[in-house]
Amino acid sequence: xxxxxxxxxxxxxxxxxxxxxxxxxxxxxxxxxxxxxxxxxxxxxxxxxxxxxxxxxxxxxxxxxxxxxxxxxxxxxxxxxxxxxxxxxxxxxxxxxxxxxxxxxxxxxxxxxxxxxxxxxxxxxxxxxxxxxxxxxxxxxxxxxxxxxxxxxxxxxxxxxxxxxxxxxxxxxxxxxxxxxxxxxxxxxxxxxxxxxxxxxxxxxxxxxxxxxxxxxxxxxxxxxxxxxxxxxxxxxxxxxxxxxxxxxxxxxxxxxxxxxxxxxxxxxxxxxxxxxxxxxxxxxxxxxxxxxxxxxxxxxxxxxxxxxxxxxxxxxxxxxxxxxxxxxxxxxxxxxxxxxxxxxxxxxxxxxxxxxxxxxxxxxxxxxxxxxxxxxxxxxxxxxxxxxxxxxxxxxxxxxxxxxxxxxxxxxxxxxxxxxxxxxxxxxxxxxxxxxxxxxxxxxxxxxxxxxxxxxxxxxxxxxxxxxxxxxxxxxxxxxxxxxxxxxxxxxxxxxxxxxxxxxxxxxxxxxxxxxxxxxxxxxxxxxxxxxxxxxxxxxxxxxxxxxxxxxxxxxxxxxxxxxxxxxxxxxxxxx
Ligand SMILES: Nc1ncnc2c1ncn2[C@@H]1O[C@H](COP(=O)(O)OP(=O)(O)O)[C@@H](O)[C@H]1O
Ligand SMILES: [Mg+2]
Numbered sequence: 272x273x274x275x276x277x278x279x280x281x282x283x284x285x286x287x288x289x290x291x292x293x294x295x296x297x298x299x300x301x302x303x304x305x306x307x308x309x310x311x312x313x314x315x316x317x318x319x320x321x322x323x324x325x326x327x328x329x330x331x332x333x334x335x336x337x338x339x340x341x342x343x344x345x346x347x348x349x350x351x352x353x354x355x356x357x358x359x360x361x362x363x364x365x366x367x368x369x370x371x372x373x374x375x376x377x378x379x380x381x382x383x384x385x386x387x388x389x390x391x392x393x394x395x396x397x398x399x400x401x402x403x404x405x406x407x408x409x410x411x412x413x414x415x416x417x418x419x420x421x422x423x424x425x426x427x428x429x430x431x432x433x434x435x436x437x438x439x440x441x442x443x444x445x446x447x448x449x450x451x452x453x454x455x456x457x458x459x460x461x462x463x464x465x466x467x468x469x470x471x472x473x474x475x476x477x478x479x480x481x482x483x484x485x486x487x488x489x490x491x492x493x494x495x496x497x498x499x500x501x502x503x504x505x506x507x508x509x510x511x512x513x514x515x516x517x518x519x520x521x522x523x524x525x526x527x528x529x530x531x532x533x534x535x536x537x538x539x540x541x542x543x544x545x546x547x548x549x550x551x552x553x554x555x556x557x558x559x560x561x562x563x564x565x566x567x568x569x570x571x572x573x574x575x576x577x578x579x580x581x582x583x584x585x586x587x588x589x590x591x592x593x594x595x596x597x598x599x600x601x602x603x604x605x606x607x608x609x610x611x612x613x614x615x616x617x618x619x620x621x622x623x624x625x626x627x628x629x630x631x632x633x634x635x636x637x638x639x640x641x642x643x644x645x646x647x648x649x650x651x652x653x654x655x656x657x658x659x660x661x662x663x664x665x666x667x668x669x670x671x672x673x674x675x676x677x678x679x680x681x682x683x684x685x686x687x688x689x690x691x692x693x694x695x696x697x698x699x700x701x702x703x704x705x706x707x708x709x710x711x712x713x714x715x716x717x718x719x720x721x722x723x724x725x726x727x728x729x730x731x732x733x734x735x736x737x738x739x740x741x742x743x744x745x746x747x748x749x750x751x752x753x754x755x756x757x758x759x760x761x762x763x764x765x766x767x768x769x770x771x772x773x774x775x776x777x778x779x780x781x782x783x784x785x786x787x788x789x790x791x792x793x794x795x796x797x798x799x800x801x802x803x804x805x806x807x808x809x810x811x812x813x814x815x816x817x818x819x820x821x822x823x824x825x826x827x828x829x830x831x832x833x834x835x836x837x838x839x840x841x842x843x844x845x846x847x848x
Contacts (some may be wrong), residue, residue: 279341281305282323287578288623289314289326291341297324300472302344307334310382313364315348315580318624327580327620329364330381347473350588352595353447353466354415354422355388357532360549360570363585368549368572388466393444396424396451396465404436409477409598410654412436412452412463418566420531423599424451427467428477432456471587475594478651478659484687486650487717488604488662491527491778492520494705494767497723497788499712501688503530503602504650504660507712508610508682509705511692512672516704518548520692521606521666523703523771526555526564527778530662531601533564536589537572538582538612548572558778579616586613590647593661600657605648610641610665614678630677641681688712701768708734717781718788726762726788729795733759745804753804757811758795765818766791776822783825790838791818799845814841 279293289305297303297319303326304311312335314328326341350365360368365387394415400406408430411423426434434454445451447465454461469475484504489496501507511517525533537548549572555564571589573582586607593603607613614633621634629635648663665686669676672694674683683689689711696704707730716723736756740748748756766787770776779787794814801807821834 279303279324279343281335281337281339281341283337284332284335285623286619287328287330287332287580288317288620289328289332289335289341291324291326292322293324293341293343294322295343297343298345298347300347300470302346302348304342304344305332305335306340306342307336307382311342312382313384315584316343317620325624327583327623328578329581329584330578346468347470348584348587349468349470350591351387351466351468352592353388353464354394354417354424355392355447356569356592356595357418357420357567358565358569359387360572361387361588362577363538363571363573363581363583363588365571365588388447390446390448393446394422394465395442396440396445397442398439398451400436400439400452402436402439405433406436406454407433407477407654409475413440415465419560420567420599420601424463424465425467425477425598426454426463428469428475428598429467430454430456430461434461469591469595471584471591474647475591475598477598478653479656480652482650482652482658484650484660485715487715488602489529489717489781490524491780492523492703493769493779493784493787494703494707495690496779496781497716497718497784498707498727498767499688499690499705499710500714500716501662501664501712502650502714504648504662505688505714506645506648506663506665506686507688507690508665508667508679508686509690509692510667510669510672510674510679510682511697511704512694513668515672515692515694515697516702517666517668517692518608519771520690520703520705521608521664522551522555523777524664525568525604525606526558528604528662529602530604531567532593532596532603533568534589534593534603534605535568535570535572536585536605536607537570538585538607538609579619582612582616583620586610586644590644590661590663594647597651597659597661598653600653600655600659602659603661605661605663607644607663607665609668610644610682611668611678614641633677637677638681638684641678642685645682645685687714701763702771703769705767707763707767718785722788722792726792726795729755729759729762733757733762748804750801750804750807754799754801754807757807761794761811761815761818762791764815765822770822773823775825775827779822779825786835787818787822790835793842797842797846800848810841810845814838814845817841 279291282292283290312330314326318325398413406426413424414421438453440451450462452463484502486503488503557564573585593605648661650660691706691709692704693706733756736752817838824831824834
């Protein structure tokens, strides 16, 4: 825990911002504690001016009075990193939430901070580095099994230069504070334990190099993998109005995306939604193991009723934990829901600091903060040659679904994929409500490029016909155009849309997507001749149903083969007609 170092005095309180006068030196972003009676309220120095500092308090500031003492810790806001993070639910300051609720009653009590990790329990430690080995920060000293992964115990990221191992623990059951090795850099000897701290606002960069993310991250959501793919180590955003399905989509991704660990940063949504998340998530089944998805998940959560500063911290806490696991050669998916609430927290604080506001009163540096967050995603080659990645997906909830607002725009400038959720599609129950004409991605699709372009062209053409039909009616539309419309609708209905409540359809593996896409393309490319529109409509109705039947047989052996054959027969008979 932090040591009491220096003391200042409160000279002003404005919302959750407290101004403090001090005599010594205060460091930007260091943690301070405001003492109110027996309670110490954690806060962060956000501005230093002369002998006065502005602190944002992570808790309610009720009862703070001018003259109250403030202790400066000389430490930046940090997280504890070590075995035992997996499966946990933390708030933005890394207080474990379930325990906190038990300890302090259902409502979190002010000034109660709890150890993020269990210091008592033991882990089966296996040493890797031997006496005499030279290590750099981030290199493995040993490991412990954590769930289904090998949790690397690494030389602390903050140790500069080279360190020679002078003593190494033998294999055995150790707690995270036991010494597992001693190391010397020639001038001093230090103990290595299984736990280290790291300041959340500084990226962990103990790797050889950043690599360009090329490999598609298969999410098993067809409209994403085929049309608007995400790369392993890439970034994407899912903006959409309230109720468009942002949270449902994030749940789908966390369950099905091909990653090792999922970090959910539930940031500032209404308390009810967060309670729902905490209630639902532990019951989600991991399709890969059949066990609880929580086994490979960490949730960082703050509700909109918690103070804004804690909300701001949660974004950094989650990405720092993601970086820690990436250092173990794992692939991490970090889902932030919603980054708009985070930006609102920034706006509130900026307002209190009376900074010159940017657009819509967001701070002028909003863009650089948003960029700084997404830049912590990436694929890296670690010092031992293995690779690890962090893929970041942020939802954005602009008021009224207006994508022209600053947070969406700042996000669009930095992400590699834009999956815009549309109110229209959600209302029409076309889920996932990702808009096929407005979304885009810079990453590589799992299906072949030329066909994909033809498919996109068909969607655009179908949309044009649809718009035209709204004016001239179906009767006034040539049959040829009508068929174009029916083709684009088929593609939408049987491929872009996916039923999350149908186990087989919800999970579309890459091979299935390729197979299904090729089959849909034979329809889009097919030169069908129909006697009239009624004829065309009836054919596409039958075909749509045949595809939907097929979608729900994926992975089910014989009936899958039969269902596919039925589609092929239908197509062939229409082509022969
Ligand atoms: N893929 C989907 N399939 C079926 N229903 C969905 C789907 N996505 C969203 N919904 C419906 O829309 C509602 C709102 O979705 P939610 O993800 O909570 O929206 P948001 O987070 O954008 O406000 C859900 O409760 C559900 O009824
Ligand atoms: Mg939501």
